[in-house]
Structures are given as structure tokens and as C-alpha cells.
Amino acid sequence: MTTHDDPPPPSQELPAAGAATVATRPSSAPSPQRSGERTATAQGAPRDSEVATPASAWRLGFRTFTENHLATAGLVLLVLLVLFSFVGPLFYHTNQVASSLISQNLPPSGSHLLGTSPEGRDELGRLMLGGQSTIEVGLGVGVLATLFGLVYGALSGFVGGILDAVMMRVVDALLSIPYLFFVVLLAALTRPNLLLVIVVLSAVSWLSTARLVRGETLSLRTRDYVTASQGFGSRAHQVIARHITPNLLGVVVVNGTLKVADAILAFASIAYLGLGPPPPATNWGELLSAGINNLFDGYWWQLWPAGLLIVVTVLAVNVIGDGLSDVVEIRLQKR
Amino acid sequence: MKQRILDVEHLRTEFHLRSVNVAAVDDVSLTIDQGECVGLVGESGCGKSTTGLSIMRLLPRSGHVTSGRVLLDGRDLVPLSEAEMRQVRGRAVSMIFQDPMTSLNPTMTIGAQVAEPLVIHFGSSKKAALDRTLETLHLVGIPNPRERVDDYPHQLSGGLRQRVMIATALAAEPKLLIADEPTTALDVTIQAQILDLLDRLREELSMAVLLITHDMGVIAGRTDRVMVMYAGKMVEAATTDELFAATRHPYAEALLQSIPQLTQDASARLPSIPGHPPDLSRLPPGCRFAPRCRYASPACVEEPPLEEAAAGHLVACFHPVGVLPGSGAAAAWSAPGAPSGIPEPPLPPATTPLEPSGAPSRDGDPMPPDAATRRLALAAAPVLVEVDHLVKEYPVRGGGMRRRVGSVKAVSDVSFGIRRGETFGLVGESGCGKSTLGRMVAALERPTSGTVRLGGDELLRLRGADLRRRRRELQLMFQDPYASLDPRMRVGSILREPLVVQGVGDRRQQWETVASLLDEVGLSRRAVDLYPHEFSGGQRQRIGLARALTLNPRLVVADEPVSALDVSIQSQILNLMKALQRNHGLTYLVISHDLAVLRYLSDTIGVMYLGKMVELGAADDIYARPAHPYTHGLIQAIPVPDPSIEKAKRSAAVRGELPSAVNPPSGCRFRTRCPLAQEICAEEEPPLRGFGPGHVAACHFPLLSPSADQQAGGAPVVSVTSEPAPGAS
Structure with missing residues (x-):
């Protein structure tokens, strides 16, 4: 990074700039010359007070986020859901592997807090297990699709020209294939596992992110600060990393949280169709599907808790996205 | 006595922000009679637009009129319901806005x-x-x-x-028309036409007009009475003639002085108001202008009442200026740059003027010594930038196969040179190609044909890393201080970025450079940890200037560097640009639509019209002896803040509008709008002819007689700023 042989050497540059400082200071800042006069202090005051005290970006971001009460509630809920799914099984031990014909479809009781499933497994334990895969898929797809869509879209939009045209036609082509077709095909060819589900859903989900990012990049790349950066010799990847990507954060973060919610719902519908990972692995969508099968038998405990958890998780993620968009919008932050 | 149309009494409009209520308009009273034009003037954020919107009751959701009355034809508009108000809007009161695009x-x-x-x-x-x-x-x-x-x-x-x-x-x-900055988004030539139109309509329809503007020149020519606002308060109100002849409030006086004039002595510093308007949620106690006022005294912690200083002349100040008749701001215009521009205050609590108004002119010598030496030094300086037969055309595509159906001739065969240390001003209406030319000089755009050389080298010949390394020699300064700084980077990172990109110095040296640059442009070093949105427009423009200087460039291309700023801030930036040029030996290419700004800043001015350079010469020559009718028209169209001058010129100097650059007129491109055009102008393109040392213009019927010895013809005009003319006086 450091090239000392560059003319002019910085060691010479600095004293020169310093000397110039002494010469300009009185003319550009009016106050110091007339120190001692009452008005001079009056003018000196706003010059300092106009500059607020800096605070760390993280603390500022946290403060802005907590100002959005809904988002804070969403975050608390999501943390609770994660604890429920991942930490819950450590305290609430159930056998989720073996099925038991004796304890089929039992209503909630002391030994089974939320009753049992059609296979006779404890329903609450099943919700915890299902929560793990559901949250993993949601976050995994959200992150994967957003990252790939961001890079793809930013590159396409920033470089432009033929590359842009080709890249965007690829997106258009992929968008025209119904994603359930993919899923059915893959389920027929292979034995679905969680990783495969994440990859397939991401492969579908990044397309709209890429389009969104590309459009935003088209407008960002004509901004004056991008021109300025090119003006002092930045390369394309430097401009994308330093100016384009940070300014895309707002849309990308919000879009990413929507992707998480979408992925959870999509996973639920895949599982509902019986195309998800086979039992004993489970997820909320599959539980919902089983619950609906027994809807007319009055086994409410198999339907409502799973449905409720999906709705609550998706809502929580969405309001968190709203709060995050406040955080990344630096101009809204107060000091 | 004419019929009173509008009577605003003690209007107060508040905005409910997240945590505080701010009064954007505080106790403002004004009246307008039938057929009268009243001007409301002030800097951005002073509440003048909010006053207009309050009358229309079109305030944004967070704004409310909290007290006062708005009597339109005797009927109070404040308590009216929304349905009743809809009957008033458009019928009794109408409003026109700044931007005809939106x-x-x-x-x-x-x-x-x-x-x-x-x-x-x-x-x-x-x-x-x-x-x-x-x-x-x-x-x-x-x-x-x-x-x-x-x-x-x-x-x-x-x-x-x-x-x-x-x-x-x-x-x-409608009986009342509220015109909110009706011409700010338009070119000067069009501005004159629109203002003429408003004047004519007011007379024909005997409407009352409330003209809201920041431009003292527009106010001077078009209004009967003027009110000056500052930070939500009315600070001065008088008839237009009275206000300009005997300004009383220090703010109004300082505002008038800080406008660069065509008659300005370019070597003198522009008087400017220090600081910037206060934040309405944190107002200073008492007089709101006191922290920036050169006459402020301990008495100013009380709020000065709006009192009648003379018949019909209201002023809210404990130390009104120019009490002696004949002094005041108007006197300053007749003797530009002279120290008499700042009258002695009646009470001497702090008598030193804030900014020196420049060296006194000596014995009527039109050129102060430092200006003359500057000219001589420039004449000897080597040429830094050579622009040779530069052409830029953008293809226009259309039809089914996106065939090329024509081209926009943005820049057509332009040649000029800039000497080291010189400021070259490029002026013209929007769409004349001046920004395109600037981008080509800054090596951001490749010309269709022709060359640009910097220090003898053609930068755009270079590729990749070589070009990127040479980019440090030329830097850009932008018009919009809000768009030119990355909103997500702290100021420190913004200023350090060029050094990082070019790999200059190590981390510690880079931060030292940043700190010294902040000192130099007059910002606190604490600015490095803040984001751009925490600064005012003027401060951001300082940051933009500092960023342009981080790499110690030889040439700075400044595209409309001050046109987005308020006048009081504008003069601060202009002074700073001049000071930095002296200290760093910078060469500037300044692009502006404002001839007055360029006249103050530049040594040489090039006038562009529809892609052509129509006149080129020393700034003084261009102003004092324009040869091209277009230059003359541009100068005429600039509103001058002096009612006597402004009201004397009664018709727009340049007719019509800029023709399309896809099919420019044959021959002389200006002929369609030229008052002197004849047949030859349509048939033959006028060559550039000499009108004195370094002064050329392309016109068949110039306003001066061309000098016989100089035939610039189509040759590249490089020697621009030559020796000062013997007869320059």
C-alpha cells in the first residue's frame, strides 16, 4: 500500500501544507485575529459548537435501533425463538427418533405439554427440533441469497454495457423457471437434506436481490462522489467496495430480512408438499402439514402452535428489518 | 389608496420535530396591496418559503400556524376548514414553485x-x-x-x-400570486424573460404578488417593497429604493456586500458573513443575528423590537447601520472594493469589520498592484492545459434497430489554453457544453476528436495504471455539496481516500495531511469523526475543496462550485478558493453560469454557446468590452442589486431559448437569438477574430472593431493571458 518513492514524497508534502495552514488560517477563519474582543469569542463559539462530539458507530446504531420499539420487540422475540429451538431441548428432553403407537395423538397433559404427534412423538419437542431447521434455512438462505445477489447486481450495474446485458438476461431466464419445478426435480433425483434445501432456495431467491441491487447501483454510480473517487484513480473494485456497497446497505438489509421470511415460508410449503428432508427430521412447515391432515379430528395442538410460530418468526424478522434500515440510514441518527 | 389584498398579522408557524418544536416563522407581519409586488428575501432556512406556504395553508404535516392572522381580502384564512381552504387556493391565491420540472x-x-x-x-x-x-x-x-x-x-x-x-x-x-423562487432553476437569460412576464401580468391583471427569492438582484428590479428575513424573524422592511439606498440592518447590509459584483475589484477579498445561519432548535438568545454580526454589543442579548427607523422603514436592530444619509450599502456599489463600503457603526462596541474589504484603490488606478503583478506573472507562466480542436458528440439512437439517427453536438471544435496558476472561467447557459468540456479536461470523458494536454502530455492516451497515477494531477470540485460526499463515510475517511488510493504516505502521514487540510479550509479537526450530513452546505463545500487538494494537484476543475450555496456562504468559499490558489499555486478551470462569480474568480473567461467558444479573453476585457452580442446579452441579463440600474433595463437582453444541440443552426449558432443577425450569419460560420491582446470572438458583426494585426482564425488559441494591454485603463 505504502509507496515511498512516489513523487512528491509525503515527508516534503506535510511541512508545505503545514506552512500554508499558518498563512491561510487568519483569512479563512475570521476569529483568531481579533482575540480579546468580545465579538471574537462570540464568533468563535459557533465554530466549535457546530461540531458535535463523535460517538462510536456501533453505539449509535444500537441507540437508533432501540428507538424503534417494534424492532426491539421483534429482536427480543427472535432471540427467544432461537433459545426455544436450540437451548430448549437441553432442558426439555424428548425422544424424537422412535415413534410410539401407544402415545399417538394424545392431547396436552402433564407428561406431554403440547400433546403428541400422529407418530406419538412429543409435540413441544418436535416444535423445538423443527424450529432449528426452519431458522437455519431462513437465515442461511437470507445471507447466501443476499451476498450473491449483492455481488452479482453491483458488478452488473457498475460495469454496465454488454456484461450488464448478458448478466441480466441470465437473471431473466432463471426467473422464468418455476422454483417448485426445481424442487420436485431435485427431490426426485436425490434424497433432500437441509443443505440442499438452503442451496436450492438461495438459487431461486438471489435473483430478485440482484435486480434490485443492479437498479440501485445504476443510480449510485453516477453520483458525484463516485466520479470523484474515479477522479483520483480508484479502480472499479475499490469503488464498489468503498462507495457502492455501503450505500446499498439500506435496501440490501431490508431486502435480506424479507428473504429470510420468504425462505421460511418457502421451506414450509416445500415441506407441506412432502418434498423436504425425510422424517425424523422435521420443520414447522411439515408439522403444519401434519396438523392440517388431522384438522377434522380436532387435534388442534398439532396445527396451531406450528402455524403461530411461523407467523411470529416471519413478523419478528420483518420488523427487525425495519429497525435495521433505520440503523444503516446514517442521516437519521442523532448524536 | 389601493385595495389591501393580503394582511398577515403576527404570523407564527411551528414545526413539530421528533423532540422539539421549532418556530420556522416567528411573529411575521406583512401587507400587500392590489397591483403591488412585495419581495421576501433571505437565505435558505430563514422561513421565507414557510411564510408563503403558511398563507396557502400548504404546510407539511408537521407544520402548523400556531398564532397570528392571515387576512385575504379581509377574510382570515387561518381558521378555515380544509374544504373552505380548497375554495381559496387557486382561485383567490395561487402559488408558483421553483422547479418547473417537478x-x-x-x-x-x-x-x-x-x-x-x-x-x-x-x-x-x-x-x-x-x-x-x-x-x-x-x-x-x-x-x-x-x-x-x-x-x-x-x-x-x-x-x-x-x-x-x-x-x-x-x-x-387569483388576486394574490405567491412566487416562490420562480426563476432560480432557470438560466439568467430565461430568468429575465420570466420576470418580465410576471411584471407584465401583474400590471395587466392588477394582481398582488409576493415574490420570494434569495436573489437581491431580482428583488431590486422587480419589487415595490422588500422584507428581509433571518432565522424566522423579519429583520428589515422598507420600500425597495429605500432599502437599497439606506440599508439599516447589519444582516441586510452584509448580505448585499457579499454578492460578487460585475464591477467588483477581483483582487480584493469579498466581504462575507462568518459562520452560518443558526439552527432553529438552538437559537441564540436575543437578536438571532448577533453571533455573526460585526456590530453586536452586550445589548444584543435582548431581542430587538421591529421599530420604525424612518417613515415606512422597519428595522429590528439596536445598532442600525447607515444612519447618515448617503452612506450604507448602496454607496458601496458605486465604489466597489473601497473601504467606504463599510460605514462606521453608530455605537462602537466592536468596530473592526469582520473581513477586510481589500486594499484601497490608489489614485484611481484601475488595477491594484497585486493584480498587475499577477497578470505579469501569469503571462510568463508556462501553459499547463492545452485544449486543441476538441469535439464531443453523443449519438442519438432511435427507430426499430436503435440505429444512429443523429448526434448531440455537445462540444464543437473548441481550443484554448490555461497557464499555470491561472483561473480560467467557462460561462454559458445550461446545455452549452461547458460541463462536458470540463469532464473532458478532467480526463473523465473521451473526446470524439481533438486533444487535451496537461503539462504537454495527453492523459487520455495513457491506459490503466499509468492514467490512474496521473489522475492525482487533476482534481474535481462539484456543484452539489450534498451529492459529492459519500454519506456513509466519515469526513476523515473521505479526505484520506485519495491518499489511500494513490498509496501516498503511511497511515500516520495520511492522517497528518488530513488534519492540516482541515485547518487550511477552516474546519475543526474533530470533523474527521463526523459524517457529511452533520455539516452545513458551506462546510461540505469546504470538505469537497479539501478533498480536491489532498493529492496536491496541479489543476482543479470546479463545476459550479458555489451555485448551490447561499450568498453569504458563497463569498466565504470564493475567498477560500482564491487563498488556496495563492498558497498552492493551483490552476483552476471554473465552470459557472454566473458571470459575476467568474468575473471575480477568473483571470480569463471563455464564453460558450451551444458547443462553440464564441468569445475568449481576459476577465476585465470580457466584462468591460464584450465583442460578441451573446456575451453582451449575458452581462445585461444578470440582475444587479441596485434598483436604479435594474429598473432602467426593461426588456430581456437575449430573446428566445437555446436551440437543440442535435440540429444546431447553420452558420453562427447564435443567429436565431441575435438582435444583429443578418443573412451572412446563416450562411457562413464566423471565424474567431482578435479584438486586442488575448481577446478573440467569433462574430460577423462584433460590438467592437477587430484589431487588424491579430487573426486568430481557426488556429488554437493558446496565448490567452498576455501582457497587460497598454491601453487597459
């Missing part, structure tokens, strides 16, 4: 938009509305209204759109 609906024909108020207020039939629409369009000077009535806004030029906007406002013949 204030017309792009999906409706202009005819439908003009007819809209007629249908709403009178329930006119289609036929009646159309007739009235045509009549109104004719009234606002739209040629062939019958053909134009079905056009959409994008088919019209900016000037025509503003005329349509005025037509929609006038269709229902």
Missing part, C-alpha cells in the same frame, strides 16, 4: 393542467375551459397555444414549462 404532472397534457383549476372552481364546460386555457397560454407568451395545448411537459423547455406553471396559477385569475 411542479408539472408529466402524465397530463399542459392544456389539461391549465384547465384543472377552471374545472375545479367554476365547473367550466370542456369548451369554455379550453377557450380560457388557450387565452391564458397566450397571455403567458406561449407561441401557438393551439398547437401546444396537447403537449406533455417533457416536450417543452424549462422556460416554457415555467410559463405553463404560471398559466396554471393564473387561469382562475
Whole structure:
């Protein structure tokens, strides 16, 4: 990074700039010359007070986020859901592997807090297990699709020209294939596992992110600060990393949280169709599907808790996205 | 006594922000009579637009009129319901806005938009509305209204759109027209036409007009009375002649002095107001202008009442200036740069003027010594930038296969040179190609043909890493201080970025450079940890200037560096640019539509018209002895803040609008708008001819007689700033 042989050497540059400082200071800042006069202090005051005290970006971001009460509630809920799914099984031990014909479809009781499933497994334990895969898929797809869509879209939009045209036609082509077709095909060819589900859903989900990012990049790349950066010799990847990507954060973060919610719902519908990972692995969508099968038998405990958890998780993620968009919008932050 | 149309009494408008309530308009009273034009002037954020919106009751959701009355024809508008107010808007009061691009609906024909108020207020039939629409369009000077009535806004030029906007406002013949910066987005030549139109309409329809503007020149020429606002308060109100002849409030005085004048002594510093307008949520106690006022005294912690200083002349100040007749700001205009521009205050609590107004002129010598030495030094300096037969054309594609159907001739065969240490000003209307030319000089755009050389090398010949390394030699300064800084980077990172990109110095040295740059542009070192949005427009422009200087460039290309700033801030930046040029030996290419700014900043000025350089010469020559009728027209069109001058010129100096650059007129491109045009102008393109040392113009019928010995012809004009002319006095 450091090239000392560059003319002019910085060691010479600095004293020169310093000397110039002494010469300009009185003319550009009016106050110091007339120190001692009452008005001079009056003018000196706003010059300092106009500059607020800096605070760390993280603390500022946290403060802005907590100002959005809904988002804070969403975050608390999501943390609770994660604890429920991942930490819950450590305290609430159930056998989720073996099925038991004796304890089929039992209503909630002391030994089974939320009753049992059609296979006779404890329903609450099943919700915890299902929560793990559901949250993993949601976050995994959200992150994967957003990252790939961001890079793809930013590159396409920033470089432009033929590359842009080709890249965007690829997106258009992929968008025209119904994603359930993919899923059915893959389920027929292979034995679905969680990783495969994440990859397939991401492969579908990044397309709209890429389009969104590309459009935003088209407008960002004509901004004056991008021109300025090119003006002092930045390369394309430097401009994308330093100016384009940070300014895309707002849309990308919000879009990413929507992707998480979408992925959870999509996973639920895949599982509902019986195309998800086979039992004993489970997820909320599959539980919902089983619950609906027994809807007319009055086994409410198999339907409502799973449905409720999906709705609550998706809502929580969405309001968190709203709060995050406040955080990344630096101009809204107060000091 | 004419009928009183509008009577605003003690109006107070508050905005409810997240945590505080701020009074954007605080105890403002004003009256307007029938057929009268009242000006409301002040810097951005002073509450002048909010006053207009309060009268219309069109405030944003967070704003409310909290006290006071707005009497329109004796009827108070404040307590009216929204439904009743709708009956008033457009019929009794109309408003026109600044930007004709956004204030017309792009999906409706202009005819439908003009007819809209007629249908709403009178329930006119289609036929009646159309007739009235045509009549109104004719009234606002739209040629062939019958053909134009079905056009959409994008088919019209900016000037025509503003005329349509005025037509929609006038269709229902309101008694009061509120014009909020009606010409700020337009070129000076078009501005003069629109202001003429407003004047004529006011007389014909005997309307009352409230003209809201930041431009003292517009105020001087067009208004009967003026009110000056500062931070939500009315600080001075008088008849226009009185206000300019005997300014009383220090703010109004300082505002007038900080406008660069065409008659300005370019070697003197511009007087400027230090600091910037206060944050309305954290107002200083007492007089709001006191922290920036050169006459402030301990008494100013009390709030000065708005009192009558002379008959009909209200002023809110404990230390009004110019109490002696004949002194005051108006006197300063007749003797530009002279120290008499700052009258002695009646009470001497702090008598030192804030900014020196420049060296006194000696024995009527028109050129102060340092200006003369500067000229001599420049004449000896080597040429840094050579622009040779530069052409830029953008293809226009159309038809089924996106064939090339023509081209926009943005820059057509322009040649000039800039010497090291010189400031070259490029002036012209928007669309004349000056920004394109600037981008080509800054090596951001490749010319269609022709060359740009920097220090003898053609930068755009270079590729990749070589070009990127040479980019440090030329830097850019932008117009919009809000768009030119990355909102997500702290100021420190913004200023360090060029050094990081070019790999100059190590981390510690880079931060030292940043700190010294901040000192140099007059910002606190604590700025490094802040984001751009935490600064005012003027401060951001300082940051932009500092960033341009981080790499110690040889050439700075500044595209409209001050046109987005308030006048008081504008003069601070202009002074800073001059100081930095002296200290760093910078060469500037300054692009501006404002001839007065360029006249102050530049050594040499090039006038562009529709892609052509029509006149080129020393700044003094261009102003004092323009050879090209277009240059003359541009100078005439600039509003001067002096009522006697401004009211004397009664018609727009340049007619019509800029023709399309896709099919420029044959021969001389200016001929379609030129008062002197004859047949030869359409047939033959005028060559550049010499009119004195370094002064060339392309015109068949120049306003000066060309010097016989100089035949610049089509040759590249490189020697621009030559020795000072013997007869320059």
C-alpha cells in the first residue's frame, strides 16, 4: 500500500501544507485575529459548537435501533425463538427418533405439554427440533441469497454495457423457471437434506436481490462522489467496495430480512408438499402439514402452535428489518 | 389608496420535530396591496418559503400556524376548514414553485393542467375551459397555444414549462400570486424573460404578488417593497429604493456586500458573513443575528423590537447601520472594493469589520498592484492545459434497430489554453457544453476528436495504471455539496481516500495531511469523526475543496462550485478558493453560469454557446468590452442589486431559448437569438477574430472593431493571458 518513492514524497508534502495552514488560517477563519474582543469569542463559539462530539458507530446504531420499539420487540422475540429451538431441548428432553403407537395423538397433559404427534412423538419437542431447521434455512438462505445477489447486481450495474446485458438476461431466464419445478426435480433425483434445501432456495431467491441491487447501483454510480473517487484513480473494485456497497446497505438489509421470511415460508410449503428432508427430521412447515391432515379430528395442538410460530418468526424478522434500515440510514441518527 | 389584498398579522408557524418544536416563522407581519409586488428575501432556512406556504395553508404535516392572522381580502384564512381552504387556493391565491420540472404532472397534457383549476372552481364546460386555457397560454407568451395545448411537459423547455406553471396559477385569475423562487432553476437569460412576464401580468391583471427569492438582484428590479428575513424573524422592511439606498440592518447590509459584483475589484477579498445561519432548535438568545454580526454589543442579548427607523422603514436592530444619509450599502456599489463600503457603526462596541474589504484603490488606478503583478506573472507562466480542436458528440439512437439517427453536438471544435496558476472561467447557459468540456479536461470523458494536454502530455492516451497515477494531477470540485460526499463515510475517511488510493504516505502521514487540510479550509479537526450530513452546505463545500487538494494537484476543475450555496456562504468559499490558489499555486478551470462569480474568480473567461467558444479573453476585457452580442446579452441579463440600474433595463437582453444541440443552426449558432443577425450569419460560420491582446470572438458583426494585426482564425488559441494591454485603463 505504502509507496515511498512516489513523487512528491509525503515527508516534503506535510511541512508545505503545514506552512500554508499558518498563512491561510487568519483569512479563512475570521476569529483568531481579533482575540480579546468580545465579538471574537462570540464568533468563535459557533465554530466549535457546530461540531458535535463523535460517538462510536456501533453505539449509535444500537441507540437508533432501540428507538424503534417494534424492532426491539421483534429482536427480543427472535432471540427467544432461537433459545426455544436450540437451548430448549437441553432442558426439555424428548425422544424424537422412535415413534410410539401407544402415545399417538394424545392431547396436552402433564407428561406431554403440547400433546403428541400422529407418530406419538412429543409435540413441544418436535416444535423445538423443527424450529432449528426452519431458522437455519431462513437465515442461511437470507445471507447466501443476499451476498450473491449483492455481488452479482453491483458488478452488473457498475460495469454496465454488454456484461450488464448478458448478466441480466441470465437473471431473466432463471426467473422464468418455476422454483417448485426445481424442487420436485431435485427431490426426485436425490434424497433432500437441509443443505440442499438452503442451496436450492438461495438459487431461486438471489435473483430478485440482484435486480434490485443492479437498479440501485445504476443510480449510485453516477453520483458525484463516485466520479470523484474515479477522479483520483480508484479502480472499479475499490469503488464498489468503498462507495457502492455501503450505500446499498439500506435496501440490501431490508431486502435480506424479507428473504429470510420468504425462505421460511418457502421451506414450509416445500415441506407441506412432502418434498423436504425425510422424517425424523422435521420443520414447522411439515408439522403444519401434519396438523392440517388431522384438522377434522380436532387435534388442534398439532396445527396451531406450528402455524403461530411461523407467523411470529416471519413478523419478528420483518420488523427487525425495519429497525435495521433505520440503523444503516446514517442521516437519521442523532448524536 | 389601493385595495389591501393580503394582511398577515403576527404570523407564527411551528414545526413539530421528533423532540422539539421549532418556530420556522416567528411573529411575521406583512401587507400587500392590489397591483403591488412585495419581495421576501433571505437565505435558505430563514422561513421565507414557510411564510408563503403558511398563507396557502400548504404546510407539511408537521407544520402548523400556531398564532397570528392571515387576512385575504379581509377574510382570515387561518381558521378555515380544509374544504373552505380548497375554495381559496387557486382561485383567490395561487402559488408558483421553483422547479418547473417537478411542479408539472408529466402524465397530463399542459392544456389539461391549465384547465384543472377552471374545472375545479367554476365547473367550466370542456369548451369554455379550453377557450380560457388557450387565452391564458397566450397571455403567458406561449407561441401557438393551439398547437401546444396537447403537449406533455417533457416536450417543452424549462422556460416554457415555467410559463405553463404560471398559466396554471393564473387561469382562475387569483388576486394574490405567491412566487416562490420562480426563476432560480432557470438560466439568467430565461430568468429575465420570466420576470418580465410576471411584471407584465401583474400590471395587466392588477394582481398582488409576493415574490420570494434569495436573489437581491431580482428583488431590486422587480419589487415595490422588500422584507428581509433571518432565522424566522423579519429583520428589515422598507420600500425597495429605500432599502437599497439606506440599508439599516447589519444582516441586510452584509448580505448585499457579499454578492460578487460585475464591477467588483477581483483582487480584493469579498466581504462575507462568518459562520452560518443558526439552527432553529438552538437559537441564540436575543437578536438571532448577533453571533455573526460585526456590530453586536452586550445589548444584543435582548431581542430587538421591529421599530420604525424612518417613515415606512422597519428595522429590528439596536445598532442600525447607515444612519447618515448617503452612506450604507448602496454607496458601496458605486465604489466597489473601497473601504467606504463599510460605514462606521453608530455605537462602537466592536468596530473592526469582520473581513477586510481589500486594499484601497490608489489614485484611481484601475488595477491594484497585486493584480498587475499577477497578470505579469501569469503571462510568463508556462501553459499547463492545452485544449486543441476538441469535439464531443453523443449519438442519438432511435427507430426499430436503435440505429444512429443523429448526434448531440455537445462540444464543437473548441481550443484554448490555461497557464499555470491561472483561473480560467467557462460561462454559458445550461446545455452549452461547458460541463462536458470540463469532464473532458478532467480526463473523465473521451473526446470524439481533438486533444487535451496537461503539462504537454495527453492523459487520455495513457491506459490503466499509468492514467490512474496521473489522475492525482487533476482534481474535481462539484456543484452539489450534498451529492459529492459519500454519506456513509466519515469526513476523515473521505479526505484520506485519495491518499489511500494513490498509496501516498503511511497511515500516520495520511492522517497528518488530513488534519492540516482541515485547518487550511477552516474546519475543526474533530470533523474527521463526523459524517457529511452533520455539516452545513458551506462546510461540505469546504470538505469537497479539501478533498480536491489532498493529492496536491496541479489543476482543479470546479463545476459550479458555489451555485448551490447561499450568498453569504458563497463569498466565504470564493475567498477560500482564491487563498488556496495563492498558497498552492493551483490552476483552476471554473465552470459557472454566473458571470459575476467568474468575473471575480477568473483571470480569463471563455464564453460558450451551444458547443462553440464564441468569445475568449481576459476577465476585465470580457466584462468591460464584450465583442460578441451573446456575451453582451449575458452581462445585461444578470440582475444587479441596485434598483436604479435594474429598473432602467426593461426588456430581456437575449430573446428566445437555446436551440437543440442535435440540429444546431447553420452558420453562427447564435443567429436565431441575435438582435444583429443578418443573412451572412446563416450562411457562413464566423471565424474567431482578435479584438486586442488575448481577446478573440467569433462574430460577423462584433460590438467592437477587430484589431487588424491579430487573426486568430481557426488556429488554437493558446496565448490567452498576455501582457497587460497598454491601453487597459
